[in-house]
Amino acid sequence: MNKQKSEYRIGVGASSILMVLVVLALTALGLLSFGGARNAETLANRSMQMSTGYHQAAATAQRQLAIMDDALQRTMGELDVESAANFCEEMQKKGLVGFSLNEEADMLLFSFHVNALYDRELQLAGRILPQVGTRYQLTRHELVSLQPEDDEPHFFLMGD
Amino acid sequence: MKNYKGNMLLIEFVIVILFFALSQVVLVQVFADAHRRTVNTARLNQALAYAENTAEVVSVQSPRDALVKLGYFQIGEEYLYTGIDGVELYAYLETIAQPSGQLFHVEIRAERENQTLFTLPSARYLATEVE
Numbered sequence: 001m002n003k004q005k006s007e008y009r010i011g012v013g014a015s016s017i018l019m020v021l022v023v024l025a026l027t028a029l030g031l032l033s034f035g036g037a038r039n040a041e042t043l044a045n046r047s048m049q050m051s052t053g054y055h056q057a058a059a060t061a062q063r064q065l066a067i068m069d070d071a072l073q074r075t076m077g078e079l080d081v082e083s084a085a086n087f088c089e090e091m092q093k094k095g096l097v098g099f100s101l102n103e104e105a106d107m108l109l110f111s112f113h114v115n116a117l118y119d120r121e122l123q124l125a126g127r128i129l130p131q132v133g134t135r136y137q138l139t140r141h142e143l144v145s146l147q148p149e150d151d152e153p154h155f156f157l158m159g160d
Numbered sequence: 161m162k163n164y165k166g167n168m169l170l171i172e173f174v175i176v177i178l179f180f181a182l183s184q185v186v187l188v189q190v191f192a193d194a195h196r197r198t199v200n201t202a203r204l205n206q207a208l209a210y211a212e213n214t215a216e217v218v219s220v221q222s223p224r225d226a227l228v229k230l231g232y233f234q235i236g237e238e239y240l241y242t243g244i245d246g247v248e249l250y251a252y253l254e255t256i257a258q259p260s261g262q263l264f265h266v267e268i269r270a271e272r273e274n275q276t277l278f279t280l281p282s283a284r285y286l287a288t289e290v291e
Contacts, residue, residue, distance in 0.1 A: 012168055019176045023183045030190040037197035044201045048208050048278050055215055055280045059265065062283035066256075066263045069287050073260040134287040135260070 053117030054143060061114045061124055061141070064096045068110070072128065072135040084108065101128075110136070119146045199246075204277060207247040207270045214241075214251065215282035218266045223253050223284075227266075247272050261287035 068091060075087070084101040091099040091112070099112040111125035125140035217226045232239035232251055241249040248271045256263040264284045270277040 012172060015173060015176045019180050023180065023187075026187050027183075030187045030194070033194040034190050034197075037194040037201070041197045041201045044204050044208075048204065051208060051212060052278050052280055055212075055282060058219075059281035059283035062285045063263060063265075066258065066261065066285040069260040069285070070258050133289050135290060136287070 050118055050120075053120065054122070057114040057116035057120075057122040057143075061122055064094075064112065064114070065124070065136075065138070067091070067094050068096065068099075069135055080108075111140075116143060120144065121146055200272075203244060203246045203272070204270075206244050207249060207277065210241070210244060211249055211268045211270060211278070211280045214249070214268055215266070215280050218251075218264075218282050219284045223264050223266050227251055227253075247277065259288075261285060 071087065071090060071094075075083070084103075088099055088101050096112045097114065099110065102109045102111075108128040109125065110128060111123070113124065114122045116122045121144050123140060123142050123144050124138065126136050126138040128136050214227070214230055214232075217230060227239045230241070231243055232241045232249070234240075237252065239251040239253070241251070250269045250271065252267045252269070254265040254267075256265065262285070264286070266282045268280040268282065270279075
């Protein structure tokens with residue numbers, strides 16, 4: 001006779017708790033996604049800057065080789081140990097940083113370097129040929145890190 | 161009492177849905193921003209890789225032939241590559257002749273929505289041989 005009374009199955013507060021949990025989970029997911037994307041963007045920008053720095057240094061090195069070759073042509077093969085100092089000074093004035101000439105086994109060896117940003121340097125070296133073929137031969141074109149090696153132990157996860 | 165409980169439940173549902181909607185407005189913006197950054201980063205990486213490849217190829221081959229082989233087409237004084245979605249690569253050639261040789265200079269510029277992303281120079285000096 002008595003009608004079965006319907007009872008509320010969902011208690012007051014259950015939906016609030018569920019909402020809080022869902023919002024917390026979505027917030028965590030959103031923050032992780034955003035953090036990951038920002039880190040990837042930072043890495044890509046850093047990679048771009050380092051690559052741009054190297055290519056700018058390489059292009060500058062080619063321009064400076066052109067300057068040096070032009071000066072070598074003007075000396076018409078009369079460059080020797082005595083005039084080397086003047087030649088070095090002339091090259092340094094024209095922007096070839098650290099330009100040096102050394103004599104080794106009756107040959108003049110040149111070297112200079114170009115700043116490649118982020119504590120890196122593009123080092124070039126070669127020998128000056130006594131008016132045979134091209135006036136110089138490049139023997140070194142190397143990107144070198146100027147950061148000092150640290151003595152702290154490194155832990156490798158796999159391999160040596 | 162039952163009516164009171166029913167009303168309270170209904171009010172709670174309305175408030176929960178309201179707060180959920182407000183929080184989702186913020187969270188959807190966060191997700192959208194993360195997605196936008198991911199897409200832009202992927203395009204930047206792709207453009208950088210192609211520009212580096214172009215710079216390397218141009219430094220060892222004839223610049224004009226190399227650019228055409230890589231898919232650039234000439235527009236006025238520049239070469240344009242549009243193979244990357246959302247990013248355009250422009251290459252500008254310059255040849256400087258001097259008595260001792262020739263300097264070939266290529267400047268590769270990446271642009272997205274008329275903004276320059278990066279500029280990658282490449283140069284190659286060819287010395288004339290002593291006669």
